[in-house]
Amino acid sequence: MEGMNVFAARLFPKDNRFVSGHRACQGCAEVLAVRLIHQILGRNTMVASATGCMEIISSSYPDTAWSIPWIHVAFENAAAVASGIEAGLQILMKKGRMPKRKINVVGMAGDGGTADIGIQALSGALERGHDMIYICYDNEAYMNTGVQRSSSTPYGASTTTSPAGKISIGQQTWKKNVTMIAAAHNIPYVATASPSYPFDLAEKVRKAAKVKGPAYLHVYSACPTGWRLDPKLAITIGRLAVQTGAFPLYEIENGKLKISVKTPKLRPLQDYTKPQGRFRHLDDATIAEIEKRLFEEYQKLERREGLIF
Amino acid sequence: MEQRLGLEASIAIAEVVCRCDVDIVAAYPITPQTHVVEHLSELVADGELDAAFVPVESEHSAMSVCCGTAAVGARTFTSTAAQGLALMHEILFIASALRLPIVMAVANRSLSGPISIWNDHSDVMTERDVGWVQIFAENAQEAADLTIWSFRLAEDRRVSLPVMVNFDGFILTHTIEPMLMPDKEMVQAFLPPWEPLLKLDVDEPISMGPVGIPDIYTETKQVQQHLLTQAYGPIVETLNEFAQHFKRTYKPIETYRSDDAEVLLCTMGALSETAMEVVDRRRKQGQKVGLVRIRLWRPFPFEDLYRAVGNVPVLGVMDRAISFGGPVGPVASEIKAAFYHREQRPKIVEFIAGLGGRDVPLSDFGRMFDSLYTTGETGKIPAPTIIGLRE
């Protein structure tokens, strides 16, 4: 890790555009991801944020954590608003009303704002081909409103609207694969990333900014509050998520899939579920069932690696 | 220079939007608005309008895209109707709170259900409280003129609010009328390029749309109320400038043969023109009837209304929508409220007419005037009546 710090100093620009003083919980890896991503994107960036934790904690008037242009309109339309910003900038530059320059346009939302209520606006924006980056910060539930389930909540997780009970294991559906849905739009760049792998994250953000057209990043965002996880484990859990296959890291560049962190042998899922209160009720049989599914999903990824699709 | 043409209001609006040199059109098709966006798409495709047409996947996204484009300082136009307007509902409030000068033409149509593509005002009446300037056109000329004017008003720094131009579906959208079409030079002499006070700009970053905690929310609402009410001044001022420039005068409230009237009927939108015809006929028969035509709906022009109504003893209000289980006619209920504290107030009679494209023939207006005279004679105010209801 020491060596990494030296490297990180070089890799991450010092200029921080998402400043401290915000109201995120201790150990929030979602806000960490936001900060890292904007360190990479830098000052020539505009952000359209969806309603959700990151909007609430960063913008309580008259304070703001954003030192780049930032707008929040509603919950389900971050992709549409960002696409408008992009279209607006493009035409103003074309008509000579503003100087031509490269501006990164970012739409950002949580998993709820992306996988559920915002998926139509997202699909529209990706299909129209706007030159923008869309980032889903996936903490696997509606955290801002009190840990309700989303379609991105993993099977078996207990949330306030998929509570584990006498006759329920909690969430009874499998996590929606929004990354693959985004990829199905045939956009130039799609990737999963995690602040637990900051260099991989940085590289992917750079690529997303560089491609012409839409890029989609699906970022694992550990939420100690919602997952009932010790805040000091927020980074560790992200590594375990990759090592157990719960959240594999990969990218799809011009249709070609590449696994970013290869995990030839997945770790036992217990390592990942044990520290998290949301999974504590699961019995061994259910854990085994999930493990089998994650293994199959990971194999699918391996089979697709290198193929154009 | 102006050219005399025969145009649908839809085409006329699209043509003036082109002359206004908009930067962005983001819209989703819905009858009876389709001709507006189809024609704008053509103008962009032919290179006549140097704008981006953003073919969104819904009206919710149309209004959301408009928020993004206006936030960076691009002149933005959209158009919708009925279900589309309802789908935008959530974002309409935010567009005005963010003070984004978007201009939207609403081709008024009834709301489902049952699904109906035809004209009434139930779509816009549902959006009274969204904080937009709202205005009604009576014909194609007005629809085009008010669209040009809307950009000027919306972008006025004292206002900086979105504007909704209402024009009746089919009656205006699909009917060819003679009108004067100004050329680009003439429009642009009236409408200078927009210089936003604030915008998203990487050189001067701002945060737009932050959280309004209880400490501040009330004040933001007070500011909105103040701004929209105070917009009245700039509205009259810019309408006067429009009149000087284009030689066509528009007032917040218009009257028709109201000076010596015994009874008055209040109308809004294209049916006012039919009503004027009936007024002329009744006048010929010796009945002193007249009209009060509301053009500006938000901010509501109270003083103009009092002046227009004067001392007339009976005032009828024709609504094109129903507030279910409530005061029945939305316009009538506002007009009643406006007069409640006045010493001098007319008896107010409510009519509902022309729902979902139901024709309102001359005879129906005749019935309304008859009812107003009966009210005057008996002193009894009838219950709100749906005109032209089939038994």
Ligand SMILES: Cc1ncc(C[n+]2csc(CCOP(=O)(O)OP(=O)(O)O)c2C)c(N)n1
């Ligand atoms: C139309 C609409 N429905 C519901 C809400 C309430 N709401 C606000 S944020 C949110 C959940 C956010 O979840 P997610 O997108 O996952 O972001 P997170 O807070 O978890 O980062 C909900 C349900 C809303 N603001 N607007």
Ligand code: SF4
């Ligand atoms: S609830 Fe979770 S995602 Fe939201 S700020 Fe707290 S830790 Fe971060």
Ligand SMILES: [Mg+2]
């Ligand atoms: Mg979430």
